[in-house]
Amino acid sequence: MKKTALQGKTTKPIKKSSQPLAAESSNSRIQMVDVARKAGVSAATVSRALSGNPSIPESTRNRIAEIAGSMGYRVNHSAANLRRGQTNVIGVVVLISDTQPISDPFILGLIGYIADALNANGNSMLLTRVSTEPRATLQTMVSSGQCSGLLVIGQTYHQVLNELEIAGIPMVVWGAQLPDTRYSVVGSNNLTGGYLATSHLLGGGAKRIVYLGESTFPEGKLRYAGYVKALKQYGLKPDKSLHRHCLLSATEIEESIHQLLVEDVAFDAIFAASDVGAIRAISALNSHNIKVPSQVKVVGFDNIPMSAHVQPTLTTINQSIDLAATAMVELLNEKLTGAASRSVVLPAVLIERKSSR
Amino acid sequence: MKKTALQGKTTKPIKKSSQPLAAESSNSRIQMVDVARKAGVSAATVSRALSGNPSIPESTRNRIAEIAGSMGYRVNHSAANLRRGQTNVIGVVVLISDTQPISDPFILGLIGYIADALNANGNSMLLTRVSTEPRATLQTMVSSGQCSGLLVIGQTYHQVLNELEIAGIPMVVWGAQLPDTRYSVVGSNNLTGGYLATSHLLGGGAKRIVYLGESTFPEGKLRYAGYVKALKQYGLKPDKSLHRHCLLSATEIEESIHQLLVEDVAFDAIFAASDVGAIRAISALNSHNIKVPSQVKVVGFDNIPMSAHVQPTLTTINQSIDLAATAMVELLNEKLTGAASRSVVLPAVLIERKSSR
DNA sequence: ATGAAAGCGCTAACAG
């Protein structure tokens, strides 16, 4: 330490000599010391009072809060964060390889619930969609002090996430637990979900069930595994021609359905790995004059609100996004307070509606 | 060299000693001065180099950037923001009187596009849902330096928004332009939208068209006005019994449809003020064994992605959320750089599908 | 083209 400022000189270089007449009027933003002056205390006391420090008697605390309120004072976040060395901001990152804006209602709904869970916790939510350089971007968000931790939606970059975990980035991911997963994960029981959906169709008499959707990422893989498990249990062998591993975009779904028909593949049911996919598939079937459920039964996955209101109403596997959001926020808070990584698997439940009977 | 610090003289109690021993060891986050040291320059130069200041020769700039990168250094946002007195964060506020989490796909979709538009602009997005005390909350977000400006979705608190505008909060609102609106608004041409939807139904032979949805907030009011305008043009008088001003929740819609039937009101078409409402209405009609479009034609509003994939596919009014998002971000940037408030009205276009023919 | 110095507004030791 060297020449720290000339001590006693509390008088700062006066930038604006005479106090503007109407102090309240306009320009210089009001700050803590102004409140302190008005309350006849020091800035430290105001700081303590405003943050609810119990060492300040309640009466004083209220009085200061009142004065601060009447002056329209708000604590400056940047300054407080800088001083405390921490933010109350959580980054929510949608990590999908898609170049399209986020549009799946399931993801969007999850974000909505996360926003609420975070707010209820006194946190703010910084929302970003990342498609390039996930590693650097996520790193930076935290180590620049922009936010204290990350809630990641999507496991497209599974290995990057593992690396970030090792690098000590506080983070919770929505997705599926894999054998080599080192980070905290919150997700539905996708294996059970796939199994339930498929068993339900088999139980209803279906013999040739199409699997429609992604199966390159962890969640899809497990849903597919559940599908295979159910088939085996019914003594059926998975048939390659029934597996349509495609993205869930409208065109890909239509193309897949079209292909099935062109190739003249016989099928009496479809298990789609998402409701959006299922609804699009029904739409495509209809345009080929195939009726759901009389000719082909369909089961989706997610239970988005819309699934109860399409025609026919969609049988699906429910994912509880409210629980999911709460769990993610809770796990992240645990990490932020130093606990070890922990994961949560939420139940997957079959919701029977008309598309499958 | 004026008063260099009196090293030996002013022995002020140097309490640096209480510092944790292993300062350099591992934890202490790397900062600008470390980069400076390694590069053999001052922190000021690093700051300038990293922010692309042209007074630093390009070669030096690159060298410093390289070193910073290799050390994993990131500029601390809190410190930079505090020093500069501004953030690069924009608050996105969903201001709805609803206590439910955000769930309308239209709103959620708009948020997705806003996220992208903001990111493209180098801004971060702070997402909040506000249902109580909007005035204080929005005020605080900006005046605490948490964010520099606001993008507000929803006009439920129209007067509060007017007040905030007057208070000088930089803000752009998604909604409708009203005569007494003082703030910047971006929105579709709701009057035209309502008019197009209704004319389309009338042109198709409908005589008794139900208006279904909110009409207490500005956008709904205008859609309703468009509906009335079209009716008048066709020489029809608005019939009170056909106006069902309700929220768009599933139960309210079902109840409204139920009431229409119970009251034995004759109707041959429905104009719903949102796609979600329209889809729910179709679902309710179906459960009463009324077919769409053969018995009742339906037109929605929004053109959410799902509307093209429900059965029957839904005729609707398109709202361009991509343009909307871009416009909102652009207008806000204008305000932030001191321009006056300006509003944008986006075209509303009829999308004809099967629910109305 | 670069460095020294001065804070941005707040919080937390550390005494009283």
Next chain:
DNA sequence: CTGTTAGCGCTTTCAT
């Protein structure tokens, strides 16, 4: 219980 004091890590005049 409350005030004094010393920075948090950065950007930016100002002066070379």
